[in-house]
Amino acid sequence: MSGKMRILTSVAAIAIVAAGLGVWIIRGPGPLDFAGGTKVALADYRAGKPTGVPAKLEKASLVERGEYLAKAADCMVCHTKPGEKDYSGGLAFKLPFGTLYSTNVTPDKDTGIGNYSDQDFLNAVQHGQRRDGARLYPAMPYTSYTYMTDEDVLAVKAYLFSLPPVRAKAPENTLSFPFNQRWAMIVWSAVFNPDTRFAPDTSKSPEWNRGAYLVEALAHCGECHTPRNLGFALDNRKRFAGAITAGWRAFNISSDKATGLGNWSDQDLISYLSLGHAPGHGSASGPMGEAVDHSFSQFAPEDISSIVAYLRSVPPVPSPDLPATTAPVAPASHKDGVTADARGKKVFASACTSCHGWSGESPVSPMATLTGTWAVNDPAATNVAQIVLSGTKRHTPAGALSMPAFGSAYTDDEIAAVANYVTGRFGAKGSKLTGKDIAEMREQTAD
Amino acid sequence: MHMATVLTINGETKSFDAPPEMPLLWVLRDILGMTGTKFGCGIAQCGACTVHVDGKAVRSCVLPVSAVENRAITTIEHVGSTPAGAKVQKAWLDLEVIQCGYCQSGQIMSAAALLAATPRPDDSDIDAAMAGNICRCGTYVRIREAVKQAANGRQS
Numbered sequence: 322m323s324g325k326m327r328i329l330t331s332v333a334a335i336a337i338v339a340a341g342l343g344v345w346i347i348r349g350p351g352p353l354d355f356a357g358g359t360k361v362a363l364a365d366y367r368a369g370k371p372t373g374v375p376a377k378l379e380k381a382s383l384v385e386r387g388e389y390l391a392k393a394a395d396c397m398v399c400h401t402k403p404g405e406k407d408y409s410g411g412l413a414f415k416l417p418f419g420t421l422y423s424t425n426v427t428p429d430k431d432t433g434i435g436n437y438s439d440q441d442f443l444n445a446v447q448h449g450q451r452r453d454g455a456r457l458y459p460a461m462p463y464t465s466y467t468y469m470t471d472e473d474v475l476a477v478k479a480y481l482f483s484l485p486p487v488r489a490k491a492p493e494n495t496l497s498f499p500f501n502q503r504w505a506m507i508v509w510s511a512v513f514n515p516d517t518r519f520a521p522d523t524s525k526s527p528e529w530n531r532g533a534y535l536v537e538a539l540a541h542c543g544e545c546h547t548p549r550n551l552g553f554a555l556d557n558r559k560r561f562a563g564a565i566t567a568g569w570r571a572f573n574i575s576s577d578k579a580t581g582l583g584n585w586s587d588q589d590l591i592s593y594l595s596l597g598h599a600p601g602h603g604s605a606s607g608p609m610g611e612a613v614d615h616s617f618s619q620f621a622p623e624d625i626s627s628i629v630a631y632l633r634s635v636p637p638v639p640s641p642d643l644p645a646t647t648a649p650v651a652p653a654s655h656k657d658g659v660t661a662d663a664r665g666k667k668v669f670a671s672a673c674t675s676c677h678g679w680s681g682e683s684p685v686s687p688m689a690t691l692t693g694t695w696a697v698n699d700p701a702a703t704n705v706a707q708i709v710l711s712g713t714k715r716h717t718p719a720g721a722l723s724m725p726a727f728g729s730a731y732t733d734d735e736i737a738a739v740a741n742y743v744t745g746r747f748g749a750k751g752s753k754l755t756g757k758d759i760a761e762m763r764e765q766t767a768d
Numbered sequence: 769m770h771m772a773t774v775l776t777i778n779g780e781t782k783s784f785d786a787p788p789e790m791p792l793l794w795v796l797r798d799i800l801g802m803t804g805t806k807f808g809c810g811i812a813q814c815g816a817c818t819v820h821v822d823g824k825a826v827r828s829c830v831l832p833v834s835a836v837e838n839r840a841i842t843t844i845e846h847v848g849s850t851p852a853g854a855k856v857q858k859a860w861l862d863l864e865v866i867q868c869g870y871c872q873s874g875q876i877m878s879a880a881a882l883l884a885a886t887p888r889p890d891d892s893d894i895d896a897a898m899a900g901n902i903c904r905c906g907t908y909v910r911i912r913e914a915v916k917q918a919a920n921g922r923q924s
Binding site for chain 2: 654655656667670671672674675676678679684685686718719720721722723725730
């Protein structure tokens with residue numbers, strides 16, 4: 322080998338090692354690596370059954386089991402455009418570099434997945450590969466679904482194939498270069514899709530393992546609640562530390578005492594997941610509201626308990642921008658407390674007080690109480706502004722309670738003012754939103 | 769099938785069948801025939817449907833009936849028998865506040881709740897309590913005067 326060749330070979334070797342190291346650093350740990358126990362193949366796990374459906378559905382038909390799992394994986398919310406038929410696709414995902422549309426997953430042969438074989442369906446859900454070989458974008462959370470067992474994925478398929486086929490073609494994606502190069506997802510997927518099935522941890526309880534399967538494989542909580550890395554994949558070093566998704570803030574759900582779930586009681590978590598509300602913690606709205614309505618509220622009680630057991634074990638990661646303690650109840654009189662933003666106060670007096678009160682404790686329903694919620698204690702006021710713009714509705718066994726959307730009733734400046742007033746009066750630190758911020762939020766969430 | 773709902777309205781116990789999510793306003797008007805409380809916007813933004821729940825002014829059009837069981841509900845039909853409500857109604861008549869009248873049940877309910885909590889309100893208190901009650905006829909100036917008169921117990 323000549324000297325030149327030797328240098329070239331060395332440079333190439335160094336480049337390969339550097340690239341490998343870079344990938345290894347960016348990719349970081351897997352979602353379950355924090356547990357640290359011994360993982361065994363599912364077939365070798367005898368202590369319990371972490372996958373599949375809850376006991377009461379064990380004897381149910383394949384389609385019924387698939388329905389439970391499809392709800393647990395919350396397929397419908399993304400695969401349905403509001404006002405259109407369930408699972409017929411077409412929902413827009415607005416990204417900084419263009420818009421993606423979800424696919425029709427009804428069994429229509431032309432526009433849906435009617436021609437998918439079992440292997441085609443497994444390829445899509447676990448590997449992110451379409452029937453025609455094209456790669457899926459990770460808006461489809463296949464890096465989470467990849468942990469699902471083949472049996473569970475195929476039960477979901479059986480359920481989808483039991484639905485009436487709907488003829489509906491989603492609009493073409495409008496991604497800009499280079500994001501419109503689907504082939505590049507081959508590389509992305511090779512780096513970021515663990516492409517492995519769930520492996521139970523023998524050092525943990527059967528309940529924990531069931532919770533891990535539900536949270537990581539099906540409910541894909543991390544897709545919204547875990548920050549993303551340089552490669553737009555989940556950064557599991559900051560597992561569940563919270564992130565902004567689709568213009569809403571998914572708050573910290575790690576076990577951090579101050580800013581995560583550390584000070585929520587089990588009952589709070591059970592109530593929040595199954596009803597969308599926990600006293601003193603507010604009500605689920607936006608994407609989490611949808612997750613509760615279509616997914617968590619349908620879970621068997623023992624599955625909710627397993628999720629709680631698992632969430633408790635996720636290591637604490639603080640959110641430094643959130644206050645260590647949420648603000649107490651505001652004064653009952655409009656004259657006391659924060660009165661700086663005159664315009665915000667004016668909007669609040671006419672549009673908000675009748676339900677939320679001047680103290681933040683609702684005279685109408687605990688579900689409308691602002692005191693203690695992260696939304697009003699977030700100095701960025703992201704979710705306050707979003708809820709004012711688009712309203713919210715909570716369904717409970719005792720009926721629905723809703724807040725109207727004010728997006729078309731007030732200007733950007735007025736919505737910024739009322740969000741600043743609300744966070745100032747009821748939160749630990751007032752926000753400083755401007756009309757421009759509100760205009761940008763409208764962009765992110767508009768249909 | 770659902771259980772009969774029991775509410776305490778104007779000091780009386782009322783029992784009826786209604787789905788738990790039915791707004792209190794519908795129960796009042798359509799089931800109990802108490803039509804003094806008005807339907808305006810249906811989204812808690814105009815104040816026409818205001819009633820008192822445990823003495824506080826709330827919009828009955830968005831209030832599920834399940835949320836007000838075991839709580840004291842007062843409507844425009846009965847507010848005249850509360851001290852603040854009686855003063856407000858007298859001032860309203862003395863100053864002839866009302867024009868078309870559609871919003872006025874709600875205006876009177878909000879004003880009565882204000883005076884019960886704040887017997888001597890200043891202009892900012894009136895703004896804070898009454899801003900959510902809108903009036904297409906624009907009787908706001910007379911409303912403000914009448915609230916002050918009710919508070920002071922004399923003609924202004």
